[in-house]
Amino acid sequence: MEDKGCSREEVLSFLAGLRAEDLHHDHILSSMCTIPHPIAVAVHEMFSATNLGDPGLYPGTTKVEDLLIHSLGELMHLPDAGGYSTSGGTESNLQAIRIAKKLKPEAKKPNIVVPASAHFSFDKTCDMLGLEMRIVPYGTNYTVDTEKMAEMVDKNTIAVAAVAGTTEYGMIDDVPAVARIAEEQDCFCHVDAAFGGFVIPFLENPPLFDFAVPGVDSISLDPHKMGLATIPCGSLLLRDPEVFGCLNVDTPYLTVKKQCTLAGTRPGADVAGAYAVIKHLGREGFRALVAGCMENTRRLVAGMEACGYCRVVDPIMNVAAFTGGDAPAGWTVSHTRAGHLRFVIMPHVTRDVIECFLADVAAMQA
Template sequence: MDAEGLLADELFCFLEARRKEDFSYSHILSSMCTTPHPVAVKAHALFMETNLGDPGLFPGTVSLEDELIRWFADLYHEPSAGGCTTSGGTESNIQVLRFCKAAKKAKNPNIVVPASAHFSFEKACKMMDVEMRLAPLDHEYRMDVNAAGELIDKDTCCIVSVAGTTEYGMTDPIPELGKIAGQEDIHLHVDAAFGGYVLPFLKDAPKFDFSIPEVGSISVDPHKMGMGTIPSGVLMVRDEKVFCNLLVETPYLTVKQAYSLTGTRPGASVAAAYAVSRYFGTKGYTSLVTGCMENTRRLIEGMEAFGVRRKVTPDVNVATFDHVDVPKPWIVSYTRKGDLRIVCMPHVSRDVIESFLADFGEFHVPNTH
């Protein structure tokens, strides 16, 4: 620990060296995050000191949060929907479990989630003593609706479905799950952390939003395909009343009650997410997402030309293949089952795909059996 401080020049020389030790997104094919859009970075800087945990002090920033929620309400076909911003998908999913558990008041509550659900549900269930029941997937890695139906009982407080799974990029059969949720009067949550910025901008994409009448909530992350800054999540709810169960008194702040999970929370990343939505408009996102899907198809064709089979044709820009190693310095990931997984984020451009395929072709010895 220094007693004397460092000079700024010396400090930033050191910090820049450390920053260079990080991998560059140029070779990262495993992440659902990406380089934030320059408009997001500029907006983030402009709102750096704002704190949405004390909203009365920052009415201008709050108005951007409100407009971002309205933008999603329109995009998800329910103009009267409400919502709030969060630090990302995990916090959004925790908030859903909080209000579902509080509303159900069961002694031993449970939720039904697909085997493909993000690990945040395991974390949230353990924390809140909620049983997590895993519904198996069908041959296309989508939640098996009949199996899900059989897992439900009177203590089920939530059915979770995923729009654009982390591992295989698939979307569960949400309209069918909606029918079950409606019959049994159970909250249906859609984890669209990734797909929520993709599916609305694709032709013939599977349905996942409030146009399905039983969908009660949708989580979506601007810091993934929204090209916003970290940390940035949005939780949309059909009826804002669900938040009432979460209110606590907040003395000495400019509001008297709050339902957010965190206290002090950044306005900067909310302004960044809002800025990108306005800068792109629906046309801009359509162009971005269409490009990512084209690159995903090109990658799949290229890998199959090397004899490496796709696992499935994905709904979003996540490509998976039979297990195979890839050459350095490319960074890929593998699913729980060991399948190769590549996320075609905006930084994974057509040039990056071609460069990866060329390196892979030189490296790969075809499987001959």
């Protein structure tokens, strides 16, 4: 830090220069985040000074968090679900597994059993909590092989996880089958719907993946992905709100006596922004948003196949993967662990962007 500060103009101009170095959204084809909705940005600023970590100081903002959690619970078929807003899917997955560990203290060498598709946040979780991570191979269509999963659980299994909207292929595990395994083994069942939670409910004929499935104990669901919220905004939902109590620590000098969240200070700005988007768009708005992303995904698949790429799966969400070749220069795509070219067709990946990209693919091959 320098001794003397700079003018506002100087600071803003310096930062604008660095911001200009960032890639433009219209060439980012593999991110699970997108441009936040303008109402989220406006509300974010309105709530920028709030801290949900000390709720007694911000009763209004705390009510907004309650409203957000209630809306997300409704979306997941359990309006009375407990929950709080996290920094994203990583924290939600970590906290869910922390809870699972607390609930099964008798597990001497605790393990969790997760699909091969599991996000790397589970690796971090196991590292932090000292857990063995058992990885279940893929069965059909890049979803978890539930027969193998049933064979891999044992009395030391504290949790099984299913992914509803896998990071790499956008697939949805057989959540009812995973929940049955958890019930049989008497362990916790966590559904990672960090990405899919804002997509699957708005698809035509969505599969069961949420609290409508008996035995699902917790769900990760991120407004900062397909919920168009400002970053960072995730959420962890629990079927039984009381269970959060197992994470409580005493907080003697705050306006509340106990805290179960991972972070102490927590932003209210992104939470209020996320709620604003939900209130503003409603189910109708999200249905239209998801329908648009799906239409664009289908266009991308058709265009890529016309250029000789092969789809790896039939997309059921707005994620597509292909074998064969690379993407043209200037476009950001990613690769799955198996080396497939991976796209996430977020709302910023419009039809025009896709046509432009496909034209570059065709030119690259000419």
